[in-house]
Amino acid sequence: MVTAVTEGIQVSVEVTYQAEFSSPHQHHYVFTYKVTIQNKSPYTVQLLKRKWEIFDAAESPKIVEGDGVVGQQPILETGESHSYVSGCNLKSGLGKMKGIYYMEKLFDGKSIEVVVPEFQMIANIFHN
Template identity: 40%
Template sequence: MIEQITKGIKITVETNFNGTSLRSDSLYYVFSYTISIENKSLETVKLTDRFWTIFDSLNGTEIVSGEGVVGQTPTLEPNDNYTYKSGCFLESNLGAMKGFYTMINLETYEQFKVYIPTFQLTTPALLN
């Protein structure tokens, strides 16, 4: 489990390898990740956008950005926790992801970035 706190917002990441998938005659390694966002600050915040850098040891780097996460823009009051699950397909069995969420403090309307620490995407055989 990987954790990081930025401006009172705690990000926790857990990853899983979900096997392989054949798509368009190419083999992909399927990974899922579960992210928990906990508001340890004293203010109410809203997640508005995401930005990911995905590293694939065989395919270089991919940038993914957009509004919210999994179709939602959650609001977190102090001590609230929001958890979601997502995933990605890699051409190799070794990769990593990192990024940030853009959030807005709903009391001051200040926008700020909450960093998502780098986490590894590896198949179990590579961990031995």
């Protein structure tokens, strides 16, 4: 698990290689990642947008942007957290992701760019 904190907003990411959904011989590797966002700041925030940078050893880097996360724009009061699971397909068994969550402080409308820490996606293709 990797964790980063920006202005009191903590983002933790845990990655799992999904061997049962992957086909290495067809250059198809599936990863899921669980993100937990914890509001340790003194203000209420809302996650409005996201931007991901996806790096795959077999391809050029990709940028993916959109509203919210998995169709939601969660509002987090002080002490609250929000978790979700999403996924990424790679053509190689080696990659990484990092990103930014664009949030807004609801009391004054100020924007915050919250760092999503870089995390590795490494396929465990060796079996004992």
